[in-house]
Each structure stands twice: as structure tokens, then as C-alpha cells.
Amino acid sequence: MTVSASEARCPYRLVLEHVTSRWGVLVLMELLDRPHRFSELRRAIDGYEGRGVSEKMLAQTLQILERDGLVHRDAKPVIPPRVDYSLTDLGREAAVQVRSLARWTRRRLDDVERARRAYDEARAAS
Numbered sequence: 001m002t003v004s005a006s007e008a009r010c011p012y013r014l015v016l017e018h019v020t021s022r023w024g025v026l027v028l029m030e031l032l033d034r035p036h037r038f039s040e041l042r043r044a045i046d047g048y049e050g051r052g053v054s055e056k057m058l059a060q061t062l063q064i065l066e067r068d069g070l071v072h073r074d075a076k077p078v079i080p081p082r083v084d085y086s087l088t089d090l091g092r093e094a095a096v097q098v099r100s101l102a103r104w105t106r107r108r109l110d111d112v113e114r115a116r117r118a119y120d121e122a123r124a125a126s
Contacts, residue, residue, distance in 0.1 A: 018068055019094050023053050023061040028087070028095035029102060031071065035086035038062075070094055 018024050026045045030036065036044065038058070046052040053061075062085060065071040070091030076082040087095055105112075 015068055018064050019070070019098060021061065023057060024065060025098050025102070026053075027058075027061055027065060027085075028070070028091065028098050031085060031087045032092065032095040032099060035074075035084045037082065037084055041085060065091065 019028065023045065026048050027041065030041060030044045041062075042053060042055065042058050045058070062071055062073070066073050069088055072086050072088050072091075074084045074086070076084070
């Protein structure tokens with residue numbers, strides 16, 4: 001793959017987008033526990049969102065995270081084909097950070113909701 005203009009200008013931002021994307025966050029958090037096959041990873045992620053991730057979007061997300069060196073794809077030459085996904089050391093480091101942010105978000109959600117209500121009320125009053 002060639003380097004895009006946006007990658008060349010600001011490479012860290014693109015990695016940050018991959019790690020913090022809607023599906024990237026969930027993939028990293030799920031793989032932190034253990035390796036998964038594609039279908040079981042998809043089912044696990046569906047449990048977070050309520051509505052599922054498409055096969056195409058999950059495949060793209062995994063490919064992006066693999067390209068960034070965060071996910072390892074292990075294709076076994078058996079019939080039927082078996083592919084397992086796991087985190088690399090770099091991916092594990094990123095996943096720990098993402099999980100920490102997710103825990104903070106869960107812990108502070110009431111404060112965020114109060115701030116939103118105050119903001120909305122102030123905007124409605126003006």
C-alpha cells in the first residue's frame with residue numbers, strides 16, 4: 001500500500017482514528033481478553049452495540065488494525081479455513097489504553113449527562 005497524503009502530513013492522527021473508531025475500539029477491547037475467530041468476534045461486538053457490525057466493516061477494521069501492527073491474523077491451512085485474530089504487543093498496549101478510557105466514560109457518564117442537560121437548557125433559554 002502506498003502512503004496517502006493525509007498519512008504523510010499527520011500520521012499519528014490516522015492511527016488514532018483507527019484505534020478510536022466505532023468498531024476499532026470494540027475489536028481492541030474484545031481481543032484484549034483472548035484471540036477470536038472472525039464469526040465469534042462479530043457476535044461479541046454485536047453484544048456491545050445492539051445492532052451488528054457488517055461482515056464487510058469488521059473485515060475492513062481488522063485489516064486496518066493489522067496493517068497498523070495492532071492485530072495479528074493467523075490463517076491456518078485447514079479445511080474449512082480457520083482464521084484467528086489476536087493482539088500484537090503493540091495492539092495490547094493500545095487496547096489497555098482504550099479500555100481505560102471506556103471505563104472512565106462509564107464511570108463519568110452521569111456527569112456528562114448532567115453537563116449535556118445544563119448546556120441544552122441554557123441554549124433553550126437564550
